[in-house]
Amino acid sequence: MKKILAIAALVFAGAAQAQELSNFAFGGAKQIVSPEIKGDSVTFRLNANYATVVDLYGNWLPGYGDKISLKKGTDGIWETTIALPQPAEIYTYNFIVDGVSVNDPQNYMVQRDGTRYLNMLLVPGTRTDVYKESSKRGTVSYKWYDSNILGINRRLTVYTPYGYEANPGKKYPVLYLLHGAGGDEEAWSSMGRAAQILDNLIEQGKAEPMIVVMPNGNPNQQAAPTFGLPTTQLNFRDPANANAYVRSLCEEIVPFIEKNFRVIAKPEKRAIAGLSMGGGHTIAASALYPKLFDYICPLSAAGNATVDQLKALKKEGVKLYWVGCGKTDFLWKGNEALIANLKEAGLEHTFYVSEGGHIWANWRLYLQTFAPLLFK
Amino acid sequence: MKKILAIAALVFAGAAQAQELSNFAFGGAKQIVSPEIKGDSVTFRLNANYATVVDLYGNWLPGYGDKISLKKGTDGIWETTIALPQPAEIYTYNFIVDGVSVNDPQNYMVQRDGTRYLNMLLVPGTRTDVYKESSKRGTVSYKWYDSNILGINRRLTVYTPYGYEANPGKKYPVLYLLHGAGGDEEAWSSMGRAAQILDNLIEQGKAEPMIVVMPNGNPNQQAAPTFGLPTTQLNFRDPANANAYVRSLCEEIVPFIEKNFRVIAKPEKRAIAGLSMGGGHTIAASALYPKLFDYICPLSAAGNATVDQLKALKKEGVKLYWVGCGKTDFLWKGNEALIANLKEAGLEHTFYVSEGGHIWANWRLYLQTFAPLLFK
Numbered sequence: 001m002k003k004i005l006a007i008a009a010l011v012f013a014g015a016a017q018a019q020e021l022s023n024f025a026f027g028g029a030k031q032i033v034s035p036e037i038k039g040d041s042v043t044f045r046l047n048a049n050y051a052t053v054v055d056l057y058g059n060w061l062p063g064y065g066d067k068i069s070l071k072k073g074t075d076g077i078w079e080t081t082i083a084l085p086q087p088a089e090i091y092t093y094n095f096i097v098d099g100v101s102v103n104d105p106q107n108y109m110v111q112r113d114g115t116r117y118l119n120m121l122l123v124p125g126t127r128t129d130v131y132k133e134s135s136k137r138g139t140v141s142y143k144w145y146d147s148n149i150l151g152i153n154r155r156l157t158v159y160t161p162y163g164y165e166a167n168p169g170k171k172y173p174v175l176y177l178l179h180g181a182g183g184d185e186e187a188w189s190s191m192g193r194a195a196q197i198l199d200n201l202i203e204q205g206k207a208e209p210m211i212v213v214m215p216n217g218n219p220n221q222q223a224a225p226t227f228g229l230p231t232t233q234l235n236f237r238d239p240a241n242a243n244a245y246v247r248s249l250c251e252e253i254v255p256f257i258e259k260n261f262r263v264i265a266k267p268e269k270r271a272i273a274g275l276s277m278g279g280g281h282t283i284a285a286s287a288l289y290p291k292l293f294d295y296i297c298p299l300s301a302a303g304n305a306t307v308d309q310l311k312a313l314k315k316e317g318v319k320l321y322w323v324g325c326g327k328t329d330f331l332w333k334g335n336e337a338l339i340a341n342l343k344e345a346g347l348e349h350t351f352y353v354s355e356g357g358h359i360w361a362n363w364r365l366y367l368q369t370f371a372p373l374l375f376k
Numbered sequence: 377m378k379k380i381l382a383i384a385a386l387v388f389a390g391a392a393q394a395q396e397l398s399n400f401a402f403g404g405a406k407q408i409v410s411p412e413i414k415g416d417s418v419t420f421r422l423n424a425n426y427a428t429v430v431d432l433y434g435n436w437l438p439g440y441g442d443k444i445s446l447k448k449g450t451d452g453i454w455e456t457t458i459a460l461p462q463p464a465e466i467y468t469y470n471f472i473v474d475g476v477s478v479n480d481p482q483n484y485m486v487q488r489d490g491t492r493y494l495n496m497l498l499v500p501g502t503r504t505d506v507y508k509e510s511s512k513r514g515t516v517s518y519k520w521y522d523s524n525i526l527g528i529n530r531r532l533t534v535y536t537p538y539g540y541e542a543n544p545g546k547k548y549p550v551l552y553l554l555h556g557a558g559g560d561e562e563a564w565s566s567m568g569r570a571a572q573i574l575d576n577l578i579e580q581g582k583a584e585p586m587i588v589v590m591p592n593g594n595p596n597q598q599a600a601p602t603f604g605l606p607t608t609q610l611n612f613r614d615p616a617n618a619n620a621y622v623r624s625l626c627e628e629i630v631p632f633i634e635k636n637f638r639v640i641a642k643p644e645k646r647a648i649a650g651l652s653m654g655g656g657h658t659i660a661a662s663a664l665y666p667k668l669f670d671y672i673c674p675l676s677a678a679g680n681a682t683v684d685q686l687k688a689l690k691k692e693g694v695k696l697y698w699v700g701c702g703k704t705d706f707l708w709k710g711n712e713a714l715i716a717n718l719k720e721a722g723l724e725h726t727f728y729v730s731e732g733g734h735i736w737a738n739w740r741l742y743l744q745t746f747a748p749l750l751f752k
Binding site: 051101103108115162259 | 474511529
């Protein structure tokens with residue numbers, strides 16, 4: 001029984017060819033690299049001998065209509081070299097081939113934004129170090145739970161930190177991390193790099209080991225639209241359904257997590273943060289359930305709390321109220337109004353102001369900035 | 377504190393617009409449906425007023441070069457209606473717009489095959505009922521473990537059945553489910569619909585509640601290529617590294633699972649199945665570790681076991697040796713050779729022969745066919 005089976009290289013090669021193939025228009029056998037970062041520049045390449053015009057669109061370009069032209073080489077490879085976008089961040093891009101938007105077939109790194117798949121360009125730098133894979137990684141799980149308030153079975157994402165399984169006697173604090181409109185329960189783990197950011201900060205000793213719960217904040221959805229599941233028919237304009245999602249979060253999701261994971265079920269070990277619509281959910285959940293969360297971080301938030309609500313939070317001894325917003329965010333004025341109410345309520349807070357607007361680059365930056373402040 | 381916050385519909389709409397947008401060439405505001413199934417036909421639509429030629433490629437077409445032309449309406453919507461492909465299965469397709477391959481922007485249902493994203497068409501029928509979402513769903517987790525044999529930290533997918541969390545005293549049998557060349561640890565959950573198939577079979581009482589472990593079978597990979605992680609430099613032609621992945625599976629992954637999940641750690645509660653290269657791994661793992669698995673299911677397998685190895689399995693009291701293969705599979709002869717050895721060894725077995733070749737439609741069919749036979 002010691003004889004080793006001969007599963008030859010031949011077999012592997014044969015099987016590789018035989019996998020189901022999509023009918024890719026890009027049939028080039030020539031191996032090219034794209035994007036290729038060298039020093040301060042980056043080269044994009046596309047093998048498309050048949051094409052007449054190839055352009056590059058990137059989310060770092062000044063306007064959405066702007067583009068960069070690629071030039072065709074004698075080998076049919078289109079190419080352009082540009083200065084690396086700054087600051088160091090994750091940028092997204094795609095090619096436009098004869099007017100049709102396509103992904104870079106050489107770049108495996110893809111984010112899903114709603115129903116769109118976008119290629120990523122990670123520009124190295126201090127700020128992006130925590131977006132890379134660390135060596136001690138947590139577990140990402142997709143779980144389903146029943147929401148009686150919303151009347152559907154729903155999916156959520158849970159990150160448990162490295163060491164969760166190896167330390168069965170240990171209990172953890174929990175961060176509830178909420179996405180914006182157009183997002184779903186995969187937004188923070190896909191576009192937000194939440195798992196990588198937490199892995200790195202925890203490994204470096206900068207953040208407490210914590211569980212991160214990323215629910216789906218669209219109250220009519222069972223799960224990400226990629227599941228193709230029907231949406232609910234609940235009428236959210238009916239006053240009886242006011243704040244239905246926030247109620248579901250606080251009265252159903254929090255108990256579900258505290259039942260199924262080893263958590264420290266105390267306000268001082270619960271944090272809530274969210275971007276845009278999820279920032280509104282963060283403000284609302286903390287205002288409507290002032291005893292639940294001691295760490296509250298609305299990011300580029302859509303929404304405000306009343307001075308009375310914020311005074312109530314002060315009375316409850318909230319430990320952190322951390323507001324993040326970009327200078328050019330279209331919700332800037334609303335965030336200023338929130339800060340004004342916080343001041344009037346006398347609730348100690350941080351107003352973290354960044355460059356730029358309503359973009360994931362800011363939300364990744366905010367997460368890596370406030371996560372080290374939690375549960376300390 | 378009872379005052380409800382006014383996070384108005386206005387805010388939601390604003391936030392939706394403000395999400396990061398990709399620069400989609402398809403800017404049409406007109407709402408269209410694609411694909412639309414009506415009775416025995418299906419209509420595909422694409423809003424592409426600028427395009428000169430729009431074709432549809434589908435994996436049900438006779439040859440990979442074949443295509444179906446769409447016709448442009450006066451509203452700029454391209455359309456074609458065809459008979460639903462048969463048999464009922466999940467098919468994949470894409471559009472070719474002026475020579476460029478693109479996904480159907482109206483179809484949220486997407487599978488990832490290696491580095492390609494393919495739109496899905498689910499044709500309703502008895503065979504595909506188990507591919508749909510059931511109402512009692514298990515959890516899908518992505519975990520990382522250290523492989524000393526392969527010298528890397530690696531990612532694997534684990535399905536735990538509905539009820540796993542609610543029954544903390546219950547232990548479960550485990551199916552190790554292996555992908556083929558070109559695949560990775562997400563192949564069975566994405567293209568194979570493994571979670572949906574198990575959810576449905578378990579909910580219907582047809583299969584035992586079981587844990588399903590889907591590792592990455594490419595020994596040089598840490599994780600799916602979408603992670604962009606470096607591959608190992610291990611020389612797999614070095615005889616010292618022979619069967620390195622199979623050894624890692626049996627000596628590292630099985631113990632990792634049995635330590636971190638509530639499993640019944642006995643041969644009669646362990647099954648192994650795999651397709652193509654993973655079928656080879658299945659044959660090899662069961663032959664090299666004849667005491668480990670009592671249920672062995674090579675699917676369209678690349679590989680064979682010796683008569684002596686199969687006799688040893690018979691001696692160990694293996695309960696199921698289930699071989700699946702399509703009549704037109706390019707590995708058909710190899711599977712016949714495996715069956716011949718099984719006969720010569722006197723090891724009771726099943727040879728499940730399907731139509732078609734080396735395709736996911738068959739592997740989904742095999743999974744729903746053999747899963748009810750496990751652990752009984």
